[in-house]
Amino acid sequence: MTTTTPKDKTPGTELVPVKFSRLTRRGILLGLSLAQLIALGIAGTTLTSMLYAGGGNLILLSTPIWLPAALAAWIPVAGRPAIEWVPVAGWWAWRATGHQLIYRRRILTPRPSGSLALPGDAARLREYVDPVTGAVMIHDPTEHTLTVVCEVTHPAFILLDPAEQQRRVISWGRVLATICRSGRIAMLQVLERTLPASGTGLADWWATHGNDDGSWPSSIYAELIERAGPAAQRHATTVSLSLDLRAAARQIRTAGGGIRGAAAILRQEMNTLTAALRSADLSPTAWLDSGAIAVILRSAYDPAIAPALERHGQLGRSLATAGPVAVNESWSRIRTDSTYHAVLWVSEWPRAHVHPEFLAPVLLSTDIQRSFALLCTPMRADQAARHVRKKKTEHLSDAAQRARIGQIEDAAQTAEYADVLAQEADLTAGHGLLRYTGLISITATNPDELDAAVAAVEQAAIQASCETRRLVGQQARAFTAAALPLARRV
Structure with a gap:
């Protein structure tokens, strides 16, 4: 990227814009994270095993295993694949079971x-x-x-x-x-x-630099500091x-x-x-x-x-x-x-x-x-x-x-x-x-x-x-x- 300096400006007198690197979402293989690959591996292994073991009936019986794993790898929940919430929810459940969410x-x-x-x-x-x-x-x-x-x-x-x-x-x-x-x-x-x-900063400044001569402006200013300081x-x-x-x-x-x-x-x-x-x-x-x-x-x-x-x-x-x-x-x-x-x-x-x-x-x-x-x-x-x-x-x-x-x-x-x-x-x-x-x-x-x-x-x-x-x-x-x-x- 190139930048140009206006004729009426000298270099170094203007703020230079910056850019942050993107948060990588590339994953391990073809954009898939480790959790997604594990879930898809479980689903694929189950389907292949059932296919070689007996075919249609076993595939149907194993649906509760491979179908949730495949769906969890692809269905997003709050912007993340559902499978990536498993460690967070599991750790939360473990801490809740161990009464670690309350401290006294x-x-x-x-x-x-x-x-x-x-x-x-x-x-x-x-x-x-x-x-x-x-x-x-x-x-x-x-x-x-x-x-x-x-x-x-x-x-x-x-x-x-x-x-x-x-x-x-x-x-x-x-x-x-x-x-x-x-x-x-x-x-x-x-x-x-x-x-x-706490208001002590304003009060100390007024005590050091203020002119508390009893006049109306002085009393109004002192009252304002007293009220505004704590807020x-x-x-x-x-x-x-x-x-x-x-x-x-x-x-x-x-x-x-x-x-x-x-x-x-x-x-x-x-x-x-x-x-x-x-x-x-x-x-x-x-x-x-x-x-x-x-x-x-x-x-x-x-x-x-x-x-x-x-x-x-x-x-x-x-x-x-x-x-x-x-x-x-x-x-x-x-x-x-x-x-x-x-x-x-x-x-x-x-x-x-x-x-x-x-x-x-x-x-x-x-x-x-x-x-x-x-x-x-x-x-x-x-x-x-x-x-x-x-x-x-x-x-x-x-x-x-x-x-x-x-x-x-x-x-x-x-x-x-x-x-x-x-x-x-x-x-x-x-x-x-x-x-x-x-x-x-x-x-x-x-x-x-x-x-x-x-x-x-x-x-x-x-x-x-x-x-x-x-x-x-x-x-x-x-x-x-x-x-x-x-x-x-x-």
């Missing part, structure tokens, strides 16, 4: 020292306070990761002029390239949250850096081994990321300690308490009590303490060229309490090259197979192959390869308000040229990934 904190039973008071599989997380930086590092012994969190402040991107926006986009690209070159990063999570403001919303952004302990095993042994050696390696990555963020004109704060992370976790599970925690800085700053008191998970939502949540997955990013501020309708939606998590999973250069070569070979093999049987090549397959070629060109030019996952957690006080908020966010996503889908059957696990800064996977 055991107040009289103390938790193990250093563990996080979180439900589900997040209960295995452990905290480690780094003696050098004072930051708390979250250790996942199952996923073999060590995660640290920092809060980032930045000006409103949408209010900047196009030249400044383009400069910041390029700088953010360098940040992502930095984590790709490391080879030891498991994930970078960017979490943007909206929280009910306002504030935005908070955090960046979570997760170290892959298996990829950094050799360096960890060199640094002394164990969790202390891993912390030393993570500190190196923290310094590199901090420098990269500052070069991108972002303002990272100090890496968060256990008290700050405890407040974030408590506010995510019970947002109504967030203003009180902000007003009283010493409350709720213990990770041992930061989790929810009660959790009820249903098929399409989750209830924690006093609020309801639903998690949407950005299943399709814009297919056409868009400008970097395309998510503004979602991120700037008013009167909706939500969290937007962008999970960036980097691939090492050698892994990325093998991945691209494999995808390219599979596309060419499938194209040859389709040509052999007379199947027509459609536009979607051509576009996916073009994306693979573009990724190969980017890798050759020295760029990194990342996998993006977008999750949106929406919060409301009752189910009706939650459904209305979900509908509003889905409409905002349509305006942003994105497609969203509600993650059913896995809302509890999705909530920990979408609303908590722990760099968790779904």
